[in-house]
Amino acid sequence: MTAYCGRCEESLPTEGDLDFAACCICCKGYHFECTTVGELSWRTMGDSRRGAWKCPNCRDSASNRTSKSDENSITPEVLGDGKETKTRGAMPQTTKQKELPVKQKDQQIKQKEQSSNLNDLAGDNSIVGQLGTKLAALEKTLTLKIEKGFSGSQKDVKELKDKIGEFETALNFYGDKVDQAVVTVKAMEQKMVLMEKKLEKSENENKELKSKLRNMEIQVNGLNQKEFNTKIEISGIKDKTVNKDEVTKKIIDKLENKLGEILYKSEKLTREGEHGKTSIVVEFKSQDTRNLVLTKMKEMRLYSRLDDVFPIDIDIVAH
Numbered sequence: 001m002t003a004y005c006g007r008c009e010e011s012l013p014t015e016g017d018l019d020f021a022a023c024c025i026c027c028k029g030y031h032f033e034c035t036t037v038g039e040l041s042w043r044t045m046g047d048s049r050r051g052a053w054k055c056p057n058c059r060d061s062a063s064n065r066t067s068k069s070d071e072n073s074i075t076p077e078v079l080g081d082g083k084e085t086k087t088r089g090a091m092p093q094t095t096k097q098k099e100l101p102v103k104q105k106d107q108q109i110k111q112k113e114q115s116s117n118l119n120d121l122a123g124d125n126s127i128v129g130q131l132g133t134k135l136a137a138l139e140k141t142l143t144l145k146i147e148k149g150f151s152g153s154q155k156d157v158k159e160l161k162d163k164i165g166e167f168e169t170a171l172n173f174y175g176d177k178v179d180q181a182v183v184t185v186k187a188m189e190q191k192m193v194l195m196e197k198k199l200e201k202s203e204n205e206n207k208e209l210k211s212k213l214r215n216m217e218i219q220v221n222g223l224n225q226k227e228f229n230t231k232i233e234i235s236g237i238k239d240k241t242v243n244k245d246e247v248t249k250k251i252i253d254k255l256e257n258k259l260g261e262i263l264y265k266s267e268k269l270t271r272e273g274e275h276g277k278t279s280i281v282v283e284f285k286s287q288d289t290r291n292l293v294l295t296k297m298k299e300m301r302l303y304s305r306l307d308d309v310f311p312i313d314i315d316i317v318a319h
Helices: 039-044 047-051 056-072 102-230 244-259 287-300
Strands: 076-078 084-086 231-237 264-270 278-284 315-318
Touching: 102 231, 102 287, 231 244, 231 287, 244 264, 244 278, 244 287, 278 287
Parallel strands: none
Antiparallel strands: 076 084, 231 278, 231 315, 264 278
8 A cells, every 4th residue: 555645646644544545456545535435435334345445547447448348249240131240239439439538538537526426425414314313313302301300390490489589588688687787887897996096096195194204203303312412311210309410410520530520401300100210311511522421431330330329220321
């Protein structure tokens, strides 16, 4: 089998033997559009028919050989008058009749192709008719089944419609409730927004107040510290009747030989209660004087040497 078409000489499909027609005489392959057999007819043929198929050229050659064989078999008969006649009465072909023009030969091939195509079409129409019959039977069967099922499902359809109606009613009811809930939620959201704004404002005001209070505390502490920069507190005196000037003078007298004259004024503070004790606050002329006195008192440990003056349990505190 050749790999090219016997008519157009282009390559043939290589997927399978059913993709092109094959002649059993010349063993040439043909595209379906290049020969007289259609693709559907070729595929629906049996193996025996495909194996006996001939291309148009081989069929014409076989037909010409049959015609020549018939002409050669004609024998003359002798009539009673001595003349010869043909047994079939056919006239011998002339040389001109044997040599048909190429154009006329092509026309004959086209006519044969058209005839073969008509035969193929008739075969196709037969198959289409069979398919139509089967489709009609299938349609009838489906129609009967649908009608039978429809008659049995009408009740189910009615129940389904009733349930759908109930569902629509419930949906409308809950839809109204949802709308009301949406309105309520929106109102609450607006209130929450207002509350958030008020809360934010209050927080800002609270921050401002805290900042102001802190500044005031710093100022007060500064003022208190400034006020006590020149003072020393002698606390822990158990005797409430102690003379503040006498105690202060005795303490200062122990320091004068080292510091010289010290100017001061004193104030006695007595705390109430069962365990209340008396404190004496001594104010000096300046912070430097206060610091000098305090330093010397700590260096001399004066607070532990006052028992020889009067029995007291004191604690000297610098503010």
